Amino acid sequence: MDGLSLSPLALFQSAGPVGRGVMIVLALASVWCWVVIAEAIFSIARLGRARRRRDAPNSLFSVVFEAGRAAAALRLPGEGVGERRHRLAEAMTREARGLLHRAEGRLTDLAVIASVAPFIGLFGTVWGIMASFTGIAAAQDTSLAVVAPGIAEALAATAWGLAAAIPASIGYSRLGTAFGALAVDVSDLIEVAAVDLVAAEEARTP
Numbered sequence: 001m002d003g004l005s006l007s008p009l010a011l012f013q014s015a016g017p018v019g020r021g022v023m024i025v026l027a028l029a030s031v032w033c034w035v036v037i038a039e040a041i042f043s044i045a046r047l048g049r050a051r052r053r054r055d056a057p058n059s060l061f062s063v064v065f066e067a068g069r070a071a072a073a074l075r076l077p078g079e080g081v082g083e084r085r086h087r088l089a090e091a092m093t094r095e096a097r098g099l100l101h102r103a104e105g106r107l108t109d110l111a112v113i114a115s116v117a118p119f120i121g122l123f124g125t126v127w128g129i130m131a132s133f134t135g136i137a138a139a140q141d142t143s144l145a146v147v148a149p150g151i152a153e154a155l156a157a158t159a160w161g162l163a164a165a166i167p168a169s170i171g172y173s174r175l176g177t178a179f180g181a182l183a184v185d186v187s188d189l190i191e192v193a194a195v196d197l198v199a200a201e202e203a204r205t206p
Helices: 008-014 017-052 063-072 081-104 108-139 142-203
Strands: none
Touching: 008 017, 008 063, 017 081, 017 142, 063 108, 063 142, 108 142
């Protein structure tokens, strides 16, 4: 088998209708996987920059601190300092949770691709092996020339499935960890901001 026949395009062209359908689905899944990964990396970088300049008016975290300031302006009768701090932190946490959820976007799609793509590839593998046995039965011959096309289609489907699943699995794991670390940093930031807001309000209270 020459080098040209091992190219993805040549393997796609030599496959049957079912094998081509499987490869098309896996190719689309692979493209979508990289789109989601690129979006997530961009979101993490953007949030990281916003966290470093969180006091800027146009910062992504401005809505979080606005929620804290609005909660601080509301005075509840009989509320202690600790209770007030907790209420402010909760208000900012709700905004931050929504911000991080929007930033994660379609990250869970990577988990779906990572778990489903190998099984789609396995379906193509099984179908290619079935095609090989059908060719043997039709030709009444077990030579390599008879079984090779079906086996090549089967192995190609497996390779395409792994090509979609492996980056999706790695991306979901690494990006999920990055978002988790960012959430911890934001939580610490909210705790400090809540203390500062309460202290500022207490200082302004006669």
